[in-house]
Amino acid sequence: MFAQQIIIDERFEDWETAPLQIDDKNDNISGVDIEELSVSNDENYLYIQFVLDDEIQLQEDNFLSLYIDSDQNSNTGFSVEGVGAEISFYFGDRSGFVNFSFGFENIIHQDIGLLTAPTVSSDRFEIAIRRKNTVDGNQVDLDGSIDIVFENDIYEGDKIPNTFTGISYTFDDSVQAELPSYTFSRSIDTDLRIVNYNVLRDDLFEPFLRNSYERVLKAIDPDIIAFQEIYDNTSSQTAALIEQMLPSTGGQQWYHEKVGADLILLSRYPIVDDRWVDGNAAFVVDVNGKEVLIINVHFPCCDNNFERQNEINALLRFLRETQEGQEYPLEENAPILIVGDYNLVGFRSQIESLLSGNITDNNSYGPDFIPDWGKGPLTDLNPPLTGLPATYTWRGENSSFFPGRLDYIVYSSSSIFPVNSFVLHTESLGQNALSVNNLSQNDTRQNSDHLPMVSDWSFEELISSTDNPTTASINVWPNPFTEYLYIESEEDIELIQLFDLAGKLVYTGLDSTIKTSQLTSNTYIIKVLFTNGKTAIQKIIHE
Secondary structure (H helix, E strand, C coil), rough: CCCCCCCCCCCCCCCCCCCCCCCCCCCCCECCCEEEEEEEEEEEEEEEEEEEEEECCCCCCCEEEEECCCCEEEEEEECEEEEEEEEEEEHHHHHEEEEEEEEEEEEHHHHCCCCCCCCCCEEHHHHHHHHHHEEEEEEEECCCCCEEEECCCCCEEEEEEECCCEEEECCCCCCCCCCCCCCCCCCCCCCCEEEEEEEHHHHHHHCHHHHHHHHHHHHHHCCCEEEEEECCCHHHHHHHHHHHCCCCCCCCEEEEECCCCCCCEEEECCEEEEEECCCCEEEECCCCCCCEEEEEEEECCCHHHHHHHHHHHHHHHHHHHCCCCCCCCCCCCCCCCEEEECCCCCCCCHHHHHHHHHCCHHHHHCCCCCCCCCCCCEEECCCCCCCEEECCCCCCCCCCCECCCEEEECCCCCCCEEEEEEEHHHHEEEHHHHHHCCCCCHHHHHCEEECCCCEEEEEEEHHHHCCCCCCCEEEEEEEECCCCCEEECCEEEEEEEEECCCCCCCEECCCEEECCCCCEEEEEEEEEEECCCCCEEEEEEEE
């Protein structure tokens, strides 16, 4: 098998064809068992995936250690398990060393471009390490062939390989980086553009950051902005500032509301209701006659797993009661968007609870329910990061904590469709993209430790409307499907595309019979383009 591009995004399908895959289950060892290890690369990064027999936090309370012998010479670097490691990294300590012939240099993740996912606890992780690095003025490159040792560094802890040698991996330099697609401009299908932005304790109002925030918001040009961490300013003051940056035209205005200590929603559309939901804020926005429920959250940070789960429980109770007609009389099947700073740095079960409607304290918050209007779980959008093979939304300047996905967009996939999404990271944009969008390289770096998340949405009935003369009808079966999918239409098909719910293209072809066994169980969007210029779009489910 050939090496391939990996995206560090908590979706592990791209590892299925990794060129190096090692199965090492059921060792007779102490502590956590390292069951699988996979390796791949592209022109910029070395990628490693590992699977454990237990759930852990990668950034603390573990002894997982990675050693890379970049010259395959056991006599140079740090001597460990039969190799001489030029790079050693200890995940539980969030630090490591580059080992030179003349000594060593302490490093943190930034020094080797380390990317990891997920940020929450898990039994499966994927990481990326930059191939070209400069540490203390010295070049540390990963080229040619390397040896790798991965171990749980405790007495009789597990390691891969089990022999006193490293795993040899040879880079495939034919693999060019190919990142997920996104666009700054809006598709004609877009009904609503939302940006979520934690602006780090009112930094939006700092005079010396005014220009960089204005450049970012102009490049995004949102319809709705969900702000977190505006503590010292009102929604009126915030709307007035944004009006200066993004002036209203043609009868527009910025509607605004603030709920709680720091949660503000600005909208080009009327905000018809707002409520406090045990630490978070719910807003109903009238988008051209269609009600949209937008919940702006700022869950408790850091080790507050108990408080964070209780706020999730309260939010789920609010959703259940709203859908039952006990809270705001929301239109049935109205789109639901839950955006904000989730601060998910603890248990994986917390995001699973929100998506599935599993309330962990039924005595206090009532019964579990199916949160997407009884039709299924909510969906995690997980937009791509601009310019890097990752989906993180937070990075701390000189912090030992790895960049992480703290901000989320969760939505009701039965009633609203993501057209385009991205996390804006100006540091990783090329000069052409910066110039075209009037951005500067350091804009998002200096503005906040959180990055703005942008998402474009279409209402499902507008996409499928037969009144649109550019829309054709199709017959797709079976739905749900497993291995084969069949498409019928009276029009001549030019192209068939399948997208996941994050907008990533996962299949393209011409044949009206599609073999889809390579897809994971999930909901997809099929888009069929016809020779007469018409299109058809339909939601399908792969089991």
